[in-house]
Amino acid sequence: MANGNASNLEIRDLRVQIEGEEREILKGINLTVEAGKIHAIMGPNGSGKSTLAYTLAGHPRYEVLDGEVLFKGQNILELEADERARTGLFLAFQYPVSVPGVSVANFLRAAINAHRAEEGKDSRQTAIPVAEFRKRLTEQMKQLDMAPEFARRYLNEGFSGGEKKRLEVLQMAMLQPSVAILDETDSGLDVDALRIVGEGVNRVKEQNPTMGVLVITHYQRLLNYIKPDYVHALVNGRIVRSGGPELALELDEIGYKRLVEEVAANAG
Amino acid sequence: MQANLAFQTLPTLNELTPEVLEQGRMGEQRRAALATARQLELPVWRRTDLKDFSIQNLRPVFGSVTVETTADAAAQGVYVADFQTAANEKADLLAQYLGTAVANDHNTFVAYNAALAQDGLVVYVPRNVELAEPIRVTYTLPAGGQAIFPRTLIVTEANSRVTVVEEFRSADLQSYGAVVPVAELFANDGSEIRFISLQTLGQNAYQLGAQRAIVGRDARVWWLAGAVGANVQHIDMEVALQGNGAGLEWYGFTFGTGSQQLLWAPTVKHIGLSTEGQIDFRSAVADTAYVVFDGMIDIEKGAQGTNSDLRDAALHLSDKARSDSIPGLEIDANEVKAGHGSTSGQIDEEQLFYLMARGLSREVATQMIVLGFFSAIVERIPLDDVQERVLEMIQAKM
Ligand SMILES: Nc1ncnc2c1ncn2[C@@H]1O[C@H](COP(=O)(O)OP(=O)(O)O)[C@@H](O)[C@H]1O
Numbered sequence: 001m002a003n004g005n006a007s008n009l010e011i012r013d014l015r016v017q018i019e020g021e022e023r024e025i026l027k028g029i030n031l032t033v034e035a036g037k038i039h040a041i042m043g044p045n046g047s048g049k050s051t052l053a054y055t056l057a058g059h060p061r062y063e064v065l066d067g068e069v070l071f072k073g074q075n076i077l078e079l080e081a082d083e084r085a086r087t088g089l090f091l092a093f094q095y096p097v098s099v100p101g102v103s104v105a106n107f108l109r110a111a112i113n114a115h116r117a118e119e120g121k122d123s124r125q126t127a128i129p130v131a132e133f134r135k136r137l138t139e140q141m142k143q144l145d146m147a148p149e150f151a152r153r154y155l156n157e158g159f160s161g162g163e164k165k166r167l168e169v170l171q172m173a174m175l176q177p178s179v180a181i182l183d184e185t186d187s188g189l190d191v192d193a194l195r196i197v198g199e200g201v202n203r204v205k206e207q208n209p210t211m212g213v214l215v216i217t218h219y220q221r222l223l224n225y226i227k228p229d230y231v232h233a234l235v236n237g238r239i240v241r242s243g244g245p246e247l248a249l250e251l252d253e254i255g256y257k258r259l260v261e262e263v264a265a266n267a268g
Numbered sequence: 269m270q271a272n273l274a275f276q277t278l279p280t281l282n283e284l285t286p287e288v289l290e291q292g293r294m295g296e297q298r299r300a301a302l303a304t305a306r307q308l309e310l311p312v313w314r315r316t317d318l319k320d321f322s323i324q325n326l327r328p329v330f331g332s333v334t335v336e337t338t339a340d341a342a343a344q345g346v347y348v349a350d351f352q353t354a355a356n357e358k359a360d361l362l363a364q365y366l367g368t369a370v371a372n373d374h375n376t377f378v379a380y381n382a383a384l385a386q387d388g389l390v391v392y393v394p395r396n397v398e399l400a401e402p403i404r405v406t407y408t409l410p411a412g413g414q415a416i417f418p419r420t421l422i423v424t425e426a427n428s429r430v431t432v433v434e435e436f437r438s439a440d441l442q443s444y445g446a447v448v449p450v451a452e453l454f455a456n457d458g459s460e461i462r463f464i465s466l467q468t469l470g471q472n473a474y475q476l477g478a479q480r481a482i483v484g485r486d487a488r489v490w491w492l493a494g495a496v497g498a499n500v501q502h503i504d505m506e507v508a509l510q511g512n513g514a515g516l517e518w519y520g521f522t523f524g525t526g527s528q529q530l531l532w533a534p535t536v537k538h539i540g541l542s543t544e545g546q547i548d549f550r551s552a553v554a555d556t557a558y559v560v561f562d563g564m565i566d567i568e569k570g571a572q573g574t575n576s577d578l579r580d581a582a583l584h585l586s587d588k589a590r591s592d593s594i595p596g597l598e599i600d601a602n603e604v605k606a607g608h609g610s611t612s613g614q615i616d617e618e619q620l621f622y623l624m625a626r627g628l629s630r631e632v633a634t635q636m637i638v639l640g641f642f643s644a645i646v647e648r649i650p651l652d653d654v655q656e657r658v659l660e661m662i663q664a665k666m
């Protein structure tokens with residue numbers, strides 16, 4: 001897949017506010033998600049983790065005040081959300097949206113075809129044959145322990161929390177992005193679901209070793225499955241600490257409250 | 269299918285003399301109806317703009333109908349014919365039913381229909397006969413200031429069942445003209461009529477009509493009304509759930525674009541004991557189009573055990589598009605369950621973003637959401653080819 005082109009995702013001096021509000025949420029983020037590496041971002045509620053995720057994916061509500069995000073040789077902040085996705089960027093939503101009347105299978109096929117059409121600009125690729133699509137979908141769903149009926153259900157309509165998160169991972173597996181941002185994909189999952197989701201992400205990563213991953217999480221527990229190469233602490237719109245996997249354990253131990261206090265003390 | 273139509277055009281309604289109408293019993297009725305039509309004023313409709321419309325300047329035309337039936341229907345003793353043939357062959361049937369659900373003086377358009385209907389469909393299903401294959405009818409409005417007056421009469425005897433699919437289309441999508449349909453459906457005890465009425469007229473056509481069903485004891489009507497064409501549509505519809513245990517499932521879809529003004533006015537009358545009615549109408553509206561859902565549930569005195577639900581939804585695809593929903597509920601019985609819900613709004617930005625975040629362009633994502641919006645209705649259509657036709661109708665508007 002052309003999406004498989006390895007590329008770092010370089011976030012430079014990113015400052016963001018929410019449309020119509022004066023308050024700056026991200027206050028200058030610098031972070032390079034390296035191709036093939038797993039980065040974790042941890043931080044307390046309200047620190048700006050989802051704001052970062054949405055901004056990278058191109059949600060129109062998030063207004064970029066400054067900075068750039070380089071990916072595959074361009075500043076993707078200049079692209080629409082769909083163009084970013086077709087460039088190979090994927091966001092697993094913290095709160096997946098339900099879309100009545102649009103089935104999982106139809107949607108996924110349309111999404112895959114949109115990606116293939118983009119690649120086909122050079123290589124004359126066309127729509128995925130229905131049989132091939134079905135085969136891939138069935139395989140991936142099985143690996144994520146999803147019943148076949150799932151494919152006919154409407155996107156996130158009446159899904160349990162766990163089903164929603166599995167659907168996000170399924171989409172990632174089908175689309176094979178070159179960089180994946182997982183926004184609290186662990187929240188609301190029981191231990192079994194957590195394992196299935198964690199292993200699912202690892203499988204996609206194994207198939208596509210150059211994929212960069214940005215795992216956003218509140219807790220350390222997902223990182224037992226998805227082993228990060230780097231960990232960053234996000235507090236109040238800034239990355240205040242960066243380190244190796246040991247930082248996740250440390251943050252879990254000291255708690256975000258201490259970290260927030262430290263940051264406040266340093267600032268004061 | 270349309271190639272074989274041999275149209276026969278009359279003088280304009282202004283110039284038309286009563287002698288043009290045939291002799292015999294029908295002839296008298298037609299002449300009386302013509303007189304009525306000429307006496308009646310244009311109806312005053314608040315939400316339908318007829319200022320650019322004059323029925324008098326249109327020329328009635330015959331020969332617009334094609335009826336497709338099956339060998340099965342004949343073998344099972346089902347009578348299927350175009351209206352004029354039935355008028356000759358089934359005088360008693362017409363005498364018994366015609367004009368009893370929709371009175372000739374309902375309004376001037378209905379009266380013109382009673383005077384001029386030759387094209388149309390008459391279906392009579394004897395007791396205990398269940399026809400698997402649908403009967404299909406197409407009406408084609410020819411070009412150039414003409415009007416057609418389709419007349420539908422469907423009678424199902426006890427414990428029988430039939431499906432009729434009709435579609436109104438234009439030979440020329442630019443031409444000015446009118447379709448004035450009147451349909452009367454009689455589902456007698458324990459029978460079922462499935463009626464699918466689709467409208468895909470050209471952008472300068474008017475669709476002004478009345479359609480009614482009377483439903484007997486334990487009988488059912490399943491009705492789909494779909495409109496994507498015409499400049500102006502105003503259709504009065506009514507289902508009278510007369511017999512005890514009568515049931516109705518009623519679906520509608522509209523897709524207004526350009527400057528179309530499309531109105532449905534469906535009424536359900538609950539009369540018998542323990543009748544059930546379910547209505548779900550959905551509209552999408554774009555550009556400067558205007559769609560109206562003027563729905564009414566009328567639970568009459570003594571209609572105990574009524575269960576009635578009326579839903580309508582409008583999806584706005586532009587800021588200048590408009591929709592009105594005027595659901596009415598009149599309850600004169602005490603042991604009833606009745607609910608209604610009406611929604612309207614723009615495409616949900618979060619849904620749009622979710623789909624775009626997977627690589628779908630804004631356009632494709634919007635189309636998916638719109639199709640999703642209609643799918644609650646589309647997926648209930650019991651015939652695959654009608655389902656496909658409806659999807660085509662919707663897709664053609666995007
Ligand atoms: N749609 C929104 N409208 C107003 N404020 C918002 C919105 N989304 C997020 N915020 C605010 O932005 C800050 C960061 O939120 P968020 O990025 O969701 O944090 P996190 O994901 O780390 O919990 C919070 O103060 C939150 O209240």
Ligand SMILES: [Mg+2]
Pocket residue numbers: 049050051094184
């Ligand atoms: Mg969040």
